[in-house]
Amino acid sequence: MSANNMRLTLRIWRQKSNGHAGKFEVYNDVEANEHMSFLEMMDVLNEKLVSQKKEPVAFAHDCREGICGTCNMVINGKPHGPKGGTTTCQLHMRTFNDGDVITVEPWRATAFPVIKDLVVDRSSFDKIIQAGGYISVNTGQAQDANAIPIEKDTSSEAFDSATCIGCGACVAACPNGSAMLFTAAKVNHLAMLPQGKVENSRRVRAMVNQMDEEGFGMCSNTGACEVECPKEISITNIAKLNRMYMGAVLGKQDTVA
Amino acid sequence: MNLDPKIPEGALAEKWTQYRGTMNLVAPNNKRRLEVIVVGTGLAGAAAAATLGELGYNVKAFTFHDSPRRAHSIAAQGGINAAKNYQNDGDSVYRLFYDTIKGGDYRSREANVHRLAEVSRNIIDQAVAQGVPFAREYGGLLANRSFGGVQVSRTFYARGQTGQQLLLGAYQSLSRQISTGSVTMYNRHEMLDLVVSEGKARGIITRNLLTGKLEKHAAHCVVLATGGYGNVFYLSTNAMNSNVTAAWRAVHRGALMANPCYTQIHPTCIPQSGEYQSKLTLMSESLRNDGRVWVPNNVEDAKAIREGRKTAKDIAEKDRDYYLERRYPAFGNLVPRDVASRAARIACGEGKGIVPTGLGVFLDFASAFERYGKSEAHTKGIHNPSDAQIQEFGKAVVAAKYGNLFDMYENIMGENPYETPMRIFPAVHYTMGGLWVDYNLETNVPGLFALGEANFSDHGANRLGASALMQGLADGYFVIPYTIGQFLSGEIRTEKISTDLPAFDAALNDTRNRIQKLMNIQGNTSTENFHRRLGKIMWEYCGMSRNAEGLKKGRQMIRDLRKEFYSDLFIPGSMDEFNPELEKACKVADFLELGETMMVDALDRNESCGGHFREEYQTEEGEADRNDDDYTYVSAWEWNDQDPVLHKEDLKFENVKLKKRSYK
Numbered sequence: 031m032s033a034n035n036m037r038l039t040l041r042i043w044r045q046k047s048n049g050h051a052g053k054f055e056v057y058n059d060v061e062a063n064e065h066m067s068f069l070e071m072m073d074v075l076n077e078k079l080v081s082q083k084k085e086p087v088a089f090a091h092d093c094r095e096g097i098c099g100t101c102n103m104v105i106n107g108k109p110h111g112p113k114g115g116t117t118t119c120q121l122h123m124r125t126f127n128d129g130d131v132i133t134v135e136p137w138r139a140t141a142f143p144v145i146k147d148l149v150v151d152r153s154s155f156d157k158i159i160q161a162g163g164y165i166s167v168n169t170g171q172a173q174d175a176n177a178i179p180i181e182k183d184t185s186s187e188a189f190d191s192a193t194c195i196g197c198g199a200c201v202a203a204c205p206n207g208s209a210m211l212f213t214a215a216k217v218n219h220l221a222m223l224p225q226g227k228v229e230n231s232r233r234v235r236a237m238v239n240q241m242d243e244e245g246f247g248m249c250s251n252t253g254a255c256e257v258e259c260p261k262e263i264s265i266t267n268i269a270k271l272n273r274m275y276m277g278a279v280l281g282k283q284d285t286v287a
Numbered sequence: 288m289n290l291d292p293k294i295p296e297g298a299l300a301e302k303w304t305q306y307r308g309t310m311n312l313v314a315p316n317n318k319r320r321l322e323v324i325v326v327g328t329g330l331a332g333a334a335a336a337a338t339l340g341e342l343g344y345n346v347k348a349f350t351f352h353d354s355p356r357r358a359h360s361i362a363a364q365g366g367i368n369a370a371k372n373y374q375n376d377g378d379s380v381y382r383l384f385y386d387t388i389k390g391g392d393y394r395s396r397e398a399n400v401h402r403l404a405e406v407s408r409n410i411i412d413q414a415v416a417q418g419v420p421f422a423r424e425y426g427g428l429l430a431n432r433s434f435g436g437v438q439v440s441r442t443f444y445a446r447g448q449t450g451q452q453l454l455l456g457a458y459q460s461l462s463r464q465i466s467t468g469s470v471t472m473y474n475r476h477e478m479l480d481l482v483v484s485e486g487k488a489r490g491i492i493t494r495n496l497l498t499g500k501l502e503k504h505a506a507h508c509v510v511l512a513t514g515g516y517g518n519v520f521y522l523s524t525n526a527m528n529s530n531v532t533a534a535w536r537a538v539h540r541g542a543l544m545a546n547p548c549y550t551q552i553h554p555t556c557i558p559q560s561g562e563y564q565s566k567l568t569l570m571s572e573s574l575r576n577d578g579r580v581w582v583p584n585n586v587e588d589a590k591a592i593r594e595g596r597k598t599a600k601d602i603a604e605k606d607r608d609y610y611l612e613r614r615y616p617a618f619g620n621l622v623p624r625d626v627a628s629r630a631a632r633i634a635c636g637e638g639k640g641i642v643p644t645g646l647g648v649f650l651d652f653a654s655a656f657e658r659y660g661k662s663e664a665h666t667k668g669i670h671n672p673s674d675a676q677i678q679e680f681g682k683a684v685v686a687a688k689y690g691n692l693f694d695m696y697e698n699i700m701g702e703n704p705y706e707t708p709m710r711i712f713p714a715v716h717y718t719m720g721g722l723w724v725d726y727n728l729e730t731n732v733p734g735l736f737a738l739g740e741a742n743f744s745d746h747g748a749n750r751l752g753a754s755a756l757m758q759g760l761a762d763g764y765f766v767i768p769y770t771i772g773q774f775l776s777g778e779i780r781t782e783k784i785s786t787d788l789p790a791f792d793a794a795l796n797d798t799r800n801r802i803q804k805l806m807n808i809q810g811n812t813s814t815e816n817f818h819r820r821l822g823k824i825m826w827e828y829c830g831m832s833r834n835a836e837g838l839k840k841g842r843q844m845i846r847d848l849r850k851e852f853y854s855d856l857f858i859p860g861s862m863d864e865f866n867p868e869l870e871k872a873c874k875v876a877d878f879l880e881l882g883e884t885m886m887v888d889a890l891d892r893n894e895s896c897g898g899h900f901r902e903e904y905q906t907e908e909g910e911a912d913r914n915d916d917d918y919t920y921v922s923a924w925e926w927n928d929q930d931p932v933l934h935k936e937d938l939k940f941e942n943v944k945l946k947k948r949s950y951k
Contacts, residue, residue, distance in 0.1 A: 047865075065560045065701075074563050074816070079870065080813040085859050087865055090353070093526040094566050096695065097451055098357045120698045145497060152473060156354050160466040164459035165418045168763045169338040172409070172416035176373060179427025183688050189420040189445060192452060196356055219418065226418045 034064045036128035040075065042087055043135045048143045054133070064124035067113065069094060069101065070116040071123055075167045085232065088147040096120040096260065099195030102202070103148055104135040109258045117260040137198050140206035141245040152198050154244035155212060156171035160239035162233035163216040165226050178224050186223035193261045200255035200263075206247030213241050214271035215263050221274065231278040238275055289542075290923060290936040294398040299942045303402040304725075310753040311776035317936020318343035319674055319771050321775050322506035322783065324491055325349070326533050329358030330450075331739025332512030333457035334763025338888055340464030342768055342774075346460065347504060348470050348494060351477040351870075353530065356458045359526040360759060361513060363450025364571035364692065365434065366442035367414075367756040368409040374431050378439040379804045380404045385943065387754065391719070392621050392913060394546070394921075396938060398726060399744045407757050407766040411443055413764055417456035420607040421445050432576055432940060434752035436801060436950070442707070442753045447571055447692045453756055455761070476502070476532040479800045479873065480507065481540045481735065484790035488540075488735035492791075492798045496870065501795055503786035507778045508734040510767065511537060512759075515718035515740035519548070519878045519885070520830070523715035523824020524542040524556060524569040524612050530874040531881050534722050534741050536569055542730045543923035543934060545723035545743035547881065550891035551898050552625035552831050553716035558647040567714040570650070570698055571692055575620045575653035577685065578709070580627070582648050583637035589639040597706045598642075599649055610634055618950040625749045625898045625911075626950060628713035632831050633909060635712075642710050646743035651708035656681030713831060719746040719898065720888075723923040723936070727770035728762060731923075734774055738762035743921070748897025759817045779947040802862050810855030814872045817852050821845065821875065825882050833889050834902040838881075842886040849879045877928035882929050884924050891933060894918045917943050 038060045045052025062071040069091050078085035092100040101118040105111035111121045134148065142150040192215070200211035211251065217234055219225030225232075249268060256265040295306040313321065321344055324808040325336040328350040352358060370383040383404040388395060411429070415421065421443050422430040429862040445452040473493070480492035482505070489503035514555025516531035517523035538544050555570045583589045584606045591597035610630055612619045622630075631648050632638070641647050664672035672680070681706050686693065701907045702939040722730050722737035724744055729736050739759035746754065828841025852875070854915040860866040895904040895911035896918070904912040 039433075040593060063561070066563055067565075070563050073565055077813055077815055080815075080857065080859060081811075082426070083857065083859065090863065092352070092528050093359060093362045094569055095362050096698075097357070097362050097448065100353070100357050103567060115694075116698065120695065122698065122701065124701055127320050131864065152353060156472075156474075158354075159459060160462040164463045165416065166463060167413075167416045167460075168341045169334075169460075169768065172408070172412035173409045175371070175415040176419075176428050178415075180423060181426050181427050182423045185420050185423045185427075188418075191451075192418075192455065192758060193448065196354070196452075202598070215421050223418050223420070225416055257755055 035061050036064070036123065036126065038062060038126065039131040041131065043254045044087070044147055045144050047146055052144065056102060061122045064122070066123045067094065067119060068103070068105070068117050068121040069124065088149050090093040092148045094119040097195060099197040102150065102197055102199070103139050106133050109137065109202040110260050115193070115260060115262050116161065127140060133237055137202035139201045140247070141207060141209065142201060150177060152196070154246070155196050155198065155209070158209065158237055158240050159216065160212055162166055162236035163220070165220060166229060167225070173245040180223060184222055188219050191222070191263065191267055192217040195261060197260060199258045201246065201258060203258035204247065205252060205254065206250055208249045208270065209241050210245070210249035210268050211259065211263060211265065213237050214267035217271050218267045218272065230274065234271065234274045234278045243271070288471050288731065288934045290723065290731065290826050290934055291725065292936060293727060294396070295726065298398060299401050301399050302542070303405055308460060310769060311772055313772050313779065317779040319345070321345065321778060322347065322769070323508055323510060323799060324346055324504060324506040325510045325512060327358070327514060327741070328352070328355035328458070329360035329458055329460065329512060329739065329801050330454055330759035331741070331763040332510070332538045333454065333461045334760050335510055335512060335738060335767050337457060337460035337464050338764055338768045339771070340467070340469035343469070345462070346470040347506060349473045349476045349491070351475065351476060351496060353471065353474055355461055356455065358454060360454045360756070362449045362526065363756050364447045364569065366432065366444035366449045366753040367410065368434065368441050368455065368751070368753045369440060369443060369757065370404050371380065371408055373413060373429060376439045378897065380903050382439065383407060383441065386437045387745065387751060388747070388943050389948055390751040391749055391913070392911065392948055393747065393919070393940065393943070394896055395745055395747030397942055402766065403745050403758060403761050405427070408763055410757060412510060412853060414453055414456050417460060418457045419445065419452045432573055434572055434620060434926045435575060435621045435627065436618070436751045442573070444573065446653065447573070447689055450756060452759065455481045457760070461801050473496065476679070477870065478513070479536060480794045481537045482733060482789050482790050482794045483540050487733045489788070490786065490791060492794050494585055497865050499799055499861070499866065502900065503791045503795055504580060505784040505786045505791065507781060508736065508771065508774055509783060510738060510771070511741050512738040512763065513721065513741045515721070516878070516881055517715045519821065519882050520715040520756045520825045521819050522559065522564065522826070524553060524567050524889045527566060530877070531939035532738070532874050532877045535736060535877040535881055536731070537722060538926045540732065542732050542735060543723040543922045543925055544720065544724055544884060545611060545921050546720040546748070546828065546882070546888065547885045548892065549719035549748045549898050550715060551626055551717040551719060552628040552713045554713045555711045556714035556716070557649060557696065558642050558644065558710055565774050566628070567788060568695065568714060569714070570709060571689070572624070574689060574692065577688070578620065578650040578652050579609055579654060580611050580620055580631070580648055581607045581651055581869040582634045582641060584608045586638040589641055592641045592647065593643055599651070601873045605845045608634070608639070615950045622832060622950045623749055623751060623815055628831060629900060630910070631713055642712070647710045647712045649708040650711045652685060653687055653708070659684035674837050717750055719743065719750055723921065728767055728775050729770070729774060735769065736767060738767055748899055763867050800868070802873065805856060806862050808853065810857050812855045812857060814856065814858065814868060817848065817856065818871070818875045818878070820848060822884055823880060824848065826886070829886050829889055832900045832902050835890060837856035837884050838890040842883055842890070845883045845886065852879060880926065884926065887931050888922050888924060891922060892918055911948070913947070919945070
């Protein structure tokens with residue numbers, strides 16, 4: 031584990047609040063080594079700023095294991111940085127080279143207003159789930175867990191959709207700021223399972239309507255969301271959602287593929 | 288203080304059923320008039336808030352996260368236990384109960400643990416009904432695997448993301464209640480004080496993290512589901528923002544902190560690589576189903592590996608010490624976490640560590656690749672598979688089981704665990720200690736309840752793997768919805784609690800003064816610096832092993848550090864805005880007091896049990912030496928700045944015989 035040290039120049043978006051205008055600040059000679067995670071590199075920068083009695087860079091983070099979905103930086107123009115299938119917290123400095131200039135920005139989308147620096151408000155995602163992203167079952171109403179066998183591949187496919195961490199990279203990547211991949215992943219996760227299929231029609235309509243209400247843009251199938259998703263959720267979720275939505279608004283029974 | 292655990296009468300297996308059938312109920316028309324505050328929205332809190340909302344109570348739920356879905360329950364990897372006996376391998380409620388009591392080194396309450404084992408079965412049913420995509424067999428039924436400290440397969444899992452899927456299930460149920468209006472959700476609100484009025488918990492003081500505004504929130508009772516305090520060690524597998532503040536503020540208002548020294552050090556984590564490191568990453572215990580832990584037999588080989596002159600592949604099979612298999616033949620690599628962690632420490636203490644710091648051992652999957660590869664080849668009808676085929680098939684099977692964990696390891700370490708064994712070392716992971724609660728999960732402050740990792744109740748001195756998810760959900764879905772009625776049934780004539788009560792303004796002022804005091808120090812040292820130093824003291828003197836001398840020294844060091852903290856802390860910005868540095872400072876202020884209490888607790892307990900290993904009390908073979916005559920009690924501490932005060936609850940074992948714990 032010999033550590034190769036590097037010196038970097040960071041261009042970081044600083045913005046006091048949503049009401050203030052933001053701008054890039056340049057930080058020269060930021061020291062790092064290849065074993066650090068990107069956020070640990072930011073920690074070191076922040077400690078230095080605090081020691082100079084300057085305001086540290088606000089950024090969102092929590093689990094630092096790539097699962098809570100809190101961290102959200104656009105690094106060199108890409109949500110979660112240059113490495114595919116990775117959250118910002120799991121991006122390591124060995125991906126970069128000594129002397130690199132790295133640009134760091136928050137998610138940029140109408141439905142994700144900036145709170146401060148790199149921190150944005152993603153409560154619009156919660157609203158979409160509240161609109162119908164659940165199965166209506168009260169505690170205690172369940173039958174035995176093995177009463178309904180579910181085909182292994184079907185269950186596995188539901189899992190592939192359910193693996194979404196709600197980080198919002200799909201929205202940040204989308205030129206229209208659309209939340210279709212997020213919404214479609216939840217719809218498909220639940221629609222694949224017999225327990226969730228029952229209320230699918232209602233769910234699809236409610237979630238899509240809420241998505242529009244929150245100010246997310248239209249999906250124009252650019253595919254950017256799939257590329258940047260740290261959990262590599264497939265764009266086929268969107269195709270399926272579209273089919274289910276058409277079925278639901280045309281008043282047909284659920285058309286789960 | 289008399290600590291009455293309020294354990295119901297009757298035979299062990301009947302207690303919960305009988306109690307549930309006779310306890311006080313609150314009628315629907317009264318539920319509508321009663322308010323409940325739930326703090327924390329992880330597994331326990333989200334499950335409780337959703338279920339109480341479904342029952343008709345008016346619930347206010349609070350989280351400091353931007354969304355309930357971010358709670359650290361989400362990071363639990365391996366699985367959740369339940370006594371379903373779907374595998375027909377001899378599991379039962381009693382066996383899960385017994386394994387948990389034994390795994391906890393006979394330091395937990397029989398009645399609570401038995402209830403946990405009983406309701407474990409309902410949790411799986413509930414989760415499946417919510418759409419949690421657990422792993423399944425080809426026949427469409429649920430799959431299981433094994434975890435440490437047990438000899439059956441009772442762990443349900445969703446790849447290496449079980450916590451995520453269970454939390455999303457609870458989060459979705461909570462979201463449904465939010466949409467119906469039965470739960471009001473307060474995101475980005477941190478609880479900074481408990482309000483106790485006329486002897487009952489009636490509300491909380493929160494700080495709106497976006498605006499800095501201090502707010503008063505009232506209810507008929509308060510439920511804390513605020514998680515564990517492993518971050519007192521600075522480096523742990525906990526999320527960066529996990530903290531003890533809500534629970535510790537309750538302690539300042541009279542609640543007792545039970546068994547704070549019982550800390551779980553998880554044996555399989557990625558070793559520390561540098562000073563800048565912010566956290567440690569867990570590699571799920573499920574990996575010990577298939578991975579074998581070893582170090583080189585001789586110190587020279589270990590040194591060569593540390594210096595990069597040799598690799599794992601250069602060490603012949605006969606020169607390897609699979610020390611868990613050697614020391615504990617009955618359980619092998621699947622001994623409980625405390626046992627596995629101590630064994631790693633001993634191996635590294637002998638100079639056999641295999642990472643540059645000397646603190647690391649191998650977790651090797653080579654035999655799993657071979658075993659699965661051969662079996663897979665056989666299934667495919669290839670009866671003379673080549674080595675390359677065996678490796679290819681075997682790695683594919685392992686990838687299907689643990690793919691995300693292997694990817695995470697590669698991301699962090701920059702080496703491919705399919706080609707070279709993982710390097711691991713123990714790290715702080717979970718805290719068995721927590722707020723003292725009785726059988727109703729009510730603390731000694733009437734109307735204040737604690738659930739999940741925030742309480743102390745079920746895991747004794749050591750928690751078994753895949754039992755944290757079980758306990759959090761048991762408390763939230765199946766225990767508190769009943770037991771809260773024991774308190775609230777006495778409140779049906781109580782009017783809506785007003786935030787104009789004097790206790791609210793007093794608590795608000797205390798909170799404001801506390802924050803101002805921190806802001807006004809204007810010294811030169813960052814919160815991070817103090818936290819890191821606190822963590823080092825904790826790990827050195829109150830970590831994997833402790834002794835009386837070190838604990839006394841450590842306690843004094845923490846007191847000195849606390850003094851320095853209050854004279855030299857620097858927090859940028861102001862208190863009336865979004866200020867993550869201030870948030871951290873409030874947390875570290877409480878960690879400093881908790882850390883000292885942990886030292887005091889560890890010093891009081893002159894025995895070794897579970898995660899609490901006192902060097903003075905060990906057998907000749909280096910195993911924990913328990914003292915049942917003098918220490919079969921729960922230590923419940925009342926905070927006092929000079930000297931925390933000890934209260935005891937004697938543990939009574941009526942069904943299980945106390946035995947020396949053996950996994951040999």
